[in-house]
Amino acid sequence: MNSALLVNILRFIMLLTIQIVIFNNMNFLGYISPFPYILYIILYPVNGNKAGLIFSSFLLGLTMDMFCNSGGIHATACVILAYYRPYIFKFSFGLSYEYQTIKLNDSLTPERFSFILVSVVIHHIVLFILEAFEFRFIGDILLRTLFSSIFTIITSIIIIYLIKPNKR
Amino acid sequence: MQQIFNFIIRNSNRLLFLLLLGISLALTIQSHSYHRSKVISSANFLSGGVYEKINRVNEYLNLKTENDELVLENARLKSLLFNKEDTTKLPPPDTIKGVKPADIIVSKVIHNSYNTHENFITLNSGANEGIKPDMGVINSLGIIGIIDNTSPRYSTVVSILNMRSHINAKLKKSNHFGSLTWDGKSTGFVQLEDVPRLASIRKGDTIVTGGQSVIFPEGINIGTVDKISTKANTSSYVINVKLFNDMTNLGHVYIIKSRDREELINLENKKKNE
Numbered sequence: 067m068n069s070a071l072l073v074n075i076l077r078f079i080m081l082l083t084i085q086i087v088i089f090n091n092m093n094f095l096g097y098i099s100p101f102p103y104i105l106y107i108i109l110y111p112v113n114g115n116k117a118g119l120i121f122s123s124f125l126l127g128l129t130m131d132m133f134c135n136s137g138g139i140h141a142t143a144c145v146i147l148a149y150y151r152p153y154i155f156k157f158s159f160g161l162s163y164e165y166q167t168i169k170l171n172d173s174l175t176p177e178r179f180s181f182i183l184v185s186v187v188i189h190h191i192v193l194f195i196l197e198a199f200e201f202r203f204i205g206d207i208l209l210r211t212l213f214s215s216i217f218t219i220i221t222s223i224i225i226i227y228l229i230k231p232n233k234r
Numbered sequence: 235m236q237q238i239f240n241f242i243i244r245n246s247n248r249l250l251f252l253l254l255l256g257i258s259l260a261l262t263i264q265s266h267s268y269h270r271s272k273v274i275s276s277a278n279f280l281s282g283g284v285y286e287k288i289n290r291v292n293e294y295l296n297l298k299t300e301n302d303e304l305v306l307e308n309a310r311l312k313s314l315l316f317n318k319e320d321t322t323k324l325p326p327p328d329t330i331k332g333v334k335p336a337d338i339i340v341s342k343v344i345h346n347s348y349n350t351h352e353n354f355i356t357l358n359s360g361a362n363e364g365i366k367p368d369m370g371v372i373n374s375l376g377i378i379g380i381i382d383n384t385s386p387r388y389s390t391v392v393s394i395l396n397m398r399s400h401i402n403a404k405l406k407k408s409n410h411f412g413s414l415t416w417d418g419k420s421t422g423f424v425q426l427e428d429v430p431r432l433a434s435i436r437k438g439d440t441i442v443t444g445g446q447s448v449i450f451p452e453g454i455n456i457g458t459v460d461k462i463s464t465k466a467n468t469s470s471y472v473i474n475v476k477l478f479n480d481m482t483n484l485g486h487v488y489i490i491k492s493r494d495r496e497e498l499i500n501l502e503n504k505k506k507n508e
Binding site: 086098116117120121124128131132134135136137138139141142145146148149197198203 | 257258260263284288354482
């Protein structure tokens with residue numbers, strides 16, 4: 067149990083660091099940048115402490131906001147994703163997900179992909195709505211959500227494959 | 235009483251979620267109003283320090299362009315110096331063309347965002363160097379933005395690529411002025427609004443800062459007229475201005491510390507109070 071906590075703390079710091087140092091500076095076509103730091107929320111243990119997840123997601127988002135000068139948009143999006151994560155699990159893996167041992171950082175199955183897809187889209191749409199904050203930009207919001215989601219999913223899957231533990 | 239405790243324990247996750255959601259939404263809403271004291275900004279010890287480290291690496295990659303720009307500016311300043319009528323006289327304190335008595339603080343951009351609707355720049359000097367909110371920021375090519383927040387060692391700048399920034403600007407050849415805003419679309423263009431239709435404007439005309447604000451001195455370059463359109467039902471133009479600056483590639487900047495600023499603000503406040 068203790069090692070799981072340590073892994074989570076390490077993941078928190080590592081993902082935040084690579085997000086700030088590398089991915090925040092990637093601007094495809096001027097406005098598309100991936101946000102693979104939400105992998106922390108996606109990869110959090112399924113049966114882990116829920117209050118811990120919500121609170122650490124809030125801290126994760128708040129740190130991102132500090133570096134992006136964006137008020138509280140990342141914090142809001144992260145807290146929403148963290149709270150609705152069990153519902154997304156139910157949606158992707160079926161009702162009895164709690165009794166299965168789901169390991170997300172394993173080979174990619176349709177269920178795992180759909181879980182990542184739904185999580186990323188929810189996070190990004192909240193993020194970009196709050197960033198624009200006006201409904202006359204609705205086209206812009208959807209466009210940014212679409213392209214950024216694609217890039218986030220690609221980078222997330224690459225990162226999952228890179229940090230996959232080679233125990234077996 | 236027992237039931238209240240049971241309720242809290244049963245719904246602890248939901249209550250935590252609602253509490254944190256409320257805090258983050260409050261921060262978001264607060265950050266969307268222009269006149270604010272920002273709680274979460276990159277002008278602090280942690281993010282400022284990290285950005286400074288990252289910038290130290292990036293700087294090496296841009297040394298060549300930075301040098302080219304400095305050489306160009308040196309050449310311009312030299313030509314000003316050599317073309318003076320009487321070189322024995324001491325130069326007046328306002329050697330930069332068009333600048334009223336003002337101090338210039340040199341600083342460096344350590345983080346620059348340009349991919350959102352509200353963009354901010356972080357500089358590596360702050361209140362210790364005498365920087366205060368609402369000072370103007372320029373570089374050798376034109377204006378950059380206005381200081382938003384300061385900490386002892388860092389400060390953040392509201393970039394002109396920020397939809398909430400409004401800067402007074404005018405045509406260089408006449409005195410028709412308007413308000414400079416950004417529509418959030420392209421990083422190379424800003425919009426000059428509320429220019430009366432009486433003004434004769436041609437493509438390629440230069441736009442400079444107007445003398446009406448206390449933030450920027452009059453006559454600092456902004457850009458050239460790219461496209462002129464009229465707003466429906468009004469008698470004013472909306473001009474698409476092509477910036478002289480490449481806002482995606484900023485190095486050293488100058489912060490203008492106007493000496494007249496406090497005097498002007500006091501004067502205007504007095505007028506309002508009467």
